[in-house]
Amino acid sequence: MRKKKQKPIRGQDGLLTASPFLLPSFIGLAVFSLLPIVISFFLSLTDWNGLDRIAEAGFFAEHFVGLDNYKAILGGEEFWRVLLNTLVYIVLYIPLMLVCSLAVAYLLSRERRGVTAFRIIYYIPVLTSWVAASMIWKSMLSPQYGAVNNILAIFGITGPGWLLDENWAMPAIVLVSVWKDMGFFGLILLSGMVGINKSYYEAASLDGAGAWQRFWKITLPLMTPAIFYVLIVSLINAFQLFPQIMIMTDGGPNGATQVMVERIYKYGFRYYRMGYAAAFSWLLFIIIMLCTWLQMKGQKKWVNYDT
Amino acid sequence: MKKRALAILAACLSLLMVLSACGGGGTDPTPANTDPATSGGDVASEPVTITYCNFNASGGNEETLQRMYEAFHEEYPNITVEIETIAMDDYFTQLQTRIVGGTAPDCFEMNIENFAAYAGMGALAPIEGVDLSGMDETALSAFTVDGVQYGLPGNFSNVVLVYNKDLFDQANLEYPTSDWTQEDVQKAAEAIRALGDDIYGYYQPLTYNEFYKACAQFGGSLLNEDKTEFTINSPENVAAAQMMADRVLVTNVQPTAEQMGGMGDWDLFMSGRLGMIPTGIWAFNTFAEGCDFAWDIAVEPGMEQKATHFFSNACVVNEASENKEAAMTWITWLCSSPTAAEIRIEAGWDLPAINDEEVLSSYLDLTPPDNREAVFESLDYLVVPPVIEDYALMSDIIGQQLEAAAAGTVTVQEALDAAQAQCEAQITLG
Numbered sequence: 001m002r003k004k005k006q007k008p009i010r011g012q013d014g015l016l017t018a019s020p021f022l023l024p025s026f027i028g029l030a031v032f033s034l035l036p037i038v039i040s041f042f043l044s045l046t047d048w049n050g051l052d053r054i055a056e057a058g059f060f061a062e063h064f065v066g067l068d069n070y071k072a073i074l075g076g077e078e079f080w081r082v083l084l085n086t087l088v089y090i091v092l093y094i095p096l097m098l099v100c101s102l103a104v105a106y107l108l109s110r111e112r113r114g115v116t117a118f119r120i121i122y123y124i125p126v127l128t129s130w131v132a133a134s135m136i137w138k139s140m141l142s143p144q145y146g147a148v149n150n151i152l153a154i155f156g157i158t159g160p161g162w163l164l165d166e167n168w169a170m171p172a173i174v175l176v177s178v179w180k181d182m183g184f185f186g187l188i189l190l191s192g193m194v195g196i197n198k199s200y201y202e203a204a205s206l207d208g209a210g211a212w213q214r215f216w217k218i219t220l221p222l223m224t225p226a227i228f229y230v231l232i233v234s235l236i237n238a239f240q241l242f243p244q245i246m247i248m249t250d251g252g253p254n255g256a257t258q259v260m261v262e263r264i265y266k267y268g269f270r271y272y273r274m275g276y277a278a279a280f281s282w283l284l285f286i287i288i289m290l291c292t293w294l295q296m297k298g299q300k301k302w303v304n305y306d307t
Numbered sequence: 308m309k310k311r312a313l314a315i316l317a318a319c320l321s322l323l324m325v326l327s328a329c330g331g332g333g334t335d336p337t338p339a340n341t342d343p344a345t346s347g348g349d350v351a352s353e354p355v356t357i358t359y360c361n362f363n364a365s366g367g368n369e370e371t372l373q374r375m376y377e378a379f380h381e382e383y384p385n386i387t388v389e390i391e392t393i394a395m396d397d398y399f400t401q402l403q404t405r406i407v408g409g410t411a412p413d414c415f416e417m418n419i420e421n422f423a424a425y426a427g428m429g430a431l432a433p434i435e436g437v438d439l440s441g442m443d444e445t446a447l448s449a450f451t452v453d454g455v456q457y458g459l460p461g462n463f464s465n466v467v468l469v470y471n472k473d474l475f476d477q478a479n480l481e482y483p484t485s486d487w488t489q490e491d492v493q494k495a496a497e498a499i500r501a502l503g504d505d506i507y508g509y510y511q512p513l514t515y516n517e518f519y520k521a522c523a524q525f526g527g528s529l530l531n532e533d534k535t536e537f538t539i540n541s542p543e544n545v546a547a548a549q550m551m552a553d554r555v556l557v558t559n560v561q562p563t564a565e566q567m568g569g570m571g572d573w574d575l576f577m578s579g580r581l582g583m584i585p586t587g588i589w590a591f592n593t594f595a596e597g598c599d600f601a602w603d604i605a606v607e608p609g610m611e612q613k614a615t616h617f618f619s620n621a622c623v624v625n626e627a628s629e630n631k632e633a634a635m636t637w638i639t640w641l642c643s644s645p646t647a648a649e650i651r652i653e654a655g656w657d658l659p660a661i662n663d664e665e666v667l668s669s670y671l672d673l674t675p676p677d678n679r680e681a682v683f684e685s686l687d688y689l690v691v692p693p694v695i696e697d698y699a700l701m702s703d704i705i706g707q708q709l710e711a712a713a714a715g716t717v718t719v720q721e722a723l724d725a726a727q728a729q730c731e732a733q734i735t736l737g
Contacts, residue, residue, distance in 0.1 A: 139569070143565055144566075145568050164569070255707050271699050272424050
């Protein structure tokens with residue numbers, strides 16, 4: 001009898017017992033996430049300006065525009081241009097971030113002199129607020145007076161106009177984002193790296209595999225679950241690119257760094273077209289869902305779960 | 308078992324609905340809590356408390372505003388004003404949320420960019436039953452929509468031409484006068500540019516704000532007279548933008564973005580490497596402290612006609628307020644009473660938009676600049692921003708195209724044609 005009581009509670013009974021404990025956080029989730037999501041869908045079918053009282057009776061009937069917002073967005077040139085800008089960011093950001101994070105993870109896993117200092121330093125960018133980091137980078141990237149171009153000048157390189165140059169603004173944003181994120185993703189990759197059974201390396205060494213071969217044939221394949229996680233999370237984050245853009249370029253120069261969330265914010269809170277902005281954010285959601293779904297489907301081909 | 312779990316989930320959900328519904332109902336100002344005695348009653352007899360939100364006092368003038376309120380409260384002991392000062396960055400997001408939520412203040416401050424949008428959406432109450440005779444007419448006219456006054460100008464500033472006297476002396480040039488045109492500016496700017504590789508003649512960036520003013524100087528405008536059509540790419544406007552772009556790209560009397568290298572325009576002037584800059588009168592204190600050379604001001608030169616900027620923030624009354632009368636009494640006092648104006652000038656905050664020259668005269672005693680009369684002389688040439696409901700969208704579209712023209716990636720004509728097309732496609736004029 002006693003033994004039976006201590007048995008972990010499974011199934012529906014478990015849910016029943018757990019619900020009082022889950023309720024407080026569920027209420028938070030429902031009020032601040034689920035409900036707004038549902039409401040935003042209905043708002044995306046209206047021409048709400050962001051100021052009218054939506055709680056008033058007859059609001060929906062008066063402002064209902066059907067799928068007009070979606071048609072206007074997809075039929076316009078702006079959405080596709082902004083999507084392309086976002087994709088440029090993703091294509092530049094993800095590979096670079098992955099390589100840098102791998103390097104961070106590798107350095108963290110070594111037992112060498114100075115690793116303690118590195119272990120403290122590498123995480124500082126992650127802990128810095130995006131606002132503070134963006135402001136500092138903005139001044140560091142100033143073409144004539146900024147630190148970056150002056151350091152480049154020491155080596156005889158004339159640095160570009162960075163945030164002021166249409167072609168260099170997005171790469172500059174990518175570099176700053178990689179600097180900011182590599183510590184976090186490096187930490188996740190590190191956990192995948194240290195989880196690998198040491199005996200594989202011993203066996204490989206006995207067979208005469210060099211460091212490079214061990215990395216390609218053992219470390220990398222066995223880290224694929226961690227890499228997969230990093231790819232999913234970083235892709236979703238990349239689509240939601242926002243604070244660094246708002247502070248460093250505000251979408252400029254000449255719209256070169258206008259991205260999805262920047263547009264959503266501007267339409268909602270600057271141009272008073274909340275319905276349009278809601279439709280824009282639902283399109284963003286669909287794109288992110290599709291990409292994540294594709295990644296999930298694709299993982300069977302390359303993610304290796306037997307460590 | 309499964310059924311029971313679902314039932315519990317359903318119960319939780321319905322509880323949630325009830326909870327959120329209660330919350331929503333609570334903030335709803337239902338007719339029941341509108342007391343007819345206070346809303347329709349005489350302001351002088353019934354003590355009322357109103358709330359006033361503003362951004363302009365934040366960052367240094369909170370106490371000035373408080374002093375103004377204390378003076379007001381002595382005159383109107385029955386009206387208590389709770390003042391909330393919110394920094395500009397958060398102000399409009401907060402205000403928007405509070406208007407939708409029904410908890411907006413009784414009266415608040417609006418900038419010119421957002422004013423028409425709020426008025427057009429019916430969020431603002433028409434200003435009625437107060438005496439506006441002491442206020443500047445141009446400033447008042449900036450806050451009307453279809454002839455209805457929706458806001459009172461609480462303050463104003465304008466733009467004058469600030470010039471570096473030392474550089475003018477070095478180049479053997481006569482100082483600018485109020486008769487100057489843009490052609491005189493160009494000649495002087497070229498002479499000053501010749502003084503050195505990193506010395507520039509003039510700085511007026513090709514931005515939306517500078518552009519609509521230059522258009523007015525060339526006799527153009529962004530909208531036709533009754534604001535039913537865009538006229539962004541009119542020949543006058545193209546000429547205006549072409550002049551501004553050429554100063555950067557052709558004669559280079561004005562630095563390019565790269566030559567500026569992220570330096571601010573005021574910093575460039577204060578470094579002594581810039582001959583002339585049309586800029587706001589709010590620069591005076593900074594320039595007085597930061598310039599180690601002689602400088603003065605003149606009325607900004609025009610072309611076909613003179614035109615200078617007018618910036619103003621409005622005090623408005625919330626349409627949903629239950630104490631409109633008290634709110635209007637307070638903002639009218641704040642914007643037009645000599646007492647408030649004196650406190651404002653004394654604190655060096657900004658200029659009150661009143662027409663009482665005696666009160667304004669104390670402003671002239673402050674130096675530098677010596678030629679402070681130019682500030683008032685400029686009032687004859689004020690251009691009001693082309694206020695429409697979609698002001699922010701229009702200014703962003705035009706601004707972005709001008710940026711491309713300033714960088715030289717498209718011609719001025721192409722940029723303005725594109726701006727015209729985009730505005731026509733995205734904005735319906737009322």
